[in-house]
Amino acid sequence: MGDVLTIHRHIMEEQRTNSSASGELSMLFSIMALSCKIISRNANKAGLLNVLGKADKVNVQGEEVMKLDDFANRTIKECFSHSGAVAGLASEEEADIIALSDELPRGHYVVVYDPLDGSTNIDANISIGTIFAIYQKVSEGRDAQEEDFLQCGLEIVAAGYAIYGSSTMLVYTTGQRVHGFTLDPEYGEFLLSHPDIKMPDQCNVYSINEANSHRWTEGTRQFIEHIKTSGDERYANTSARYVGTLVADFHRNLLYGGVFLYPADTRNPSGKLRLVYECIPLAFIARAAAVPRQTAPAPSWRSNPRISMSAAHSVLGHAKKWPSTKNRFEPTTCRPTHV
C-alpha cells in the first residue's frame, strides 16, 4: 500500500502528539468514520433500495427498508451510544436530546449531528452529507444536558462532515488544521487525500438560492449585486453555483474559495439553516481553513442558547471576501454566522 495514511493511523498519530489524550476523542473520530462508511454504503444503493422496497417494504436480504435519513440517524445514534465515549447526542432529526440507556457507559463528550443534509436531493442522485460537532460535556451529573449542546462555537473540540458524492469524503478539524479523507471502496478505508486544506481568500464561487431574491433584505441584495457588478478584484472571477445541499456547496467553496449564503428573508425571517447542527460546525471548519487565520468569531457563536436551536441567517466563507458594504449586509435584526 506504500505510505498510504488511513484515517485511523492519522488519528492515532495525532493522539500521540498530545500526551494528555485519553483516546476517547480518537475513538469518537473512528466511530464517526465507521458511521459514515455505513451511510455511504446505503447512499450508494439509495435508488435500488427504493425499488426493492416497493413490494413489501423489505429488501432482498430480508432487511427493513428505511428512508435514508432515518437510516443515517439511527446508524450514528447506535454507533455512538455503545461507544462509552459520549454522555449524550443531539440529532437534527430528533426533538429531544438522545439519552443513553442506564446500563450503557458514559464518556466525557457530546456529539451534535445532522445525519443527512440535503435529503430532498437523494432521489435525484445529487450529493448529500452528514455534519457533526463534538463538545466536551460541561454539565454536572451522568447524563448530558441541554447546556452541553448549546455551547459557544469556540468551545467545539472537533467538527467535520461527510459528503456522499462522486466519491465519499470525510473532512474534519480539531480547530488547527482541516484534513480531508477519501473513502477507497476497495480497501473500505478513508485515506488521507486532502491534508491541511486551506480555503482560498479569492471568492471564486457564490452560492445562494436566487429564487428567493424578491424576499431578500436590501443588504443581501446589495451584497450579491456587489459581487456581480462592482468590479472589486476579489470577485473578478466569481461564478454562481448552488447544489441545494449545504455540505456539497460548502465543500466546493472550501476547496475553490467562495461564499455560501442562506440569508434571512421575508419568508424565513431567521434564515433557514440550523445554527447548532449546520452553521456552527461548518463555521468552525471554515475558520480553521481560512488563511490568514480568522480570530474574531461572529456574534452568533455566543448566542443565547434559547434561540440557538432555531434557524440562523447564515453566511459561510472567508472573512476577507466581505466587501466594504459589509455593514449594510449585516442588518442588526439578522444573525450572521460567518468566520
Ligand code: AFP
Ligand atoms: P433538505 O435536507 O431538506 O434537503 O434541506 C437542505 C438544506 O437544509 C441545506 O442543505 C441546503 O443548503 C438548503 O436546505 C437548501 O434550501 P433551499 O432548497 O431553500 O434552497
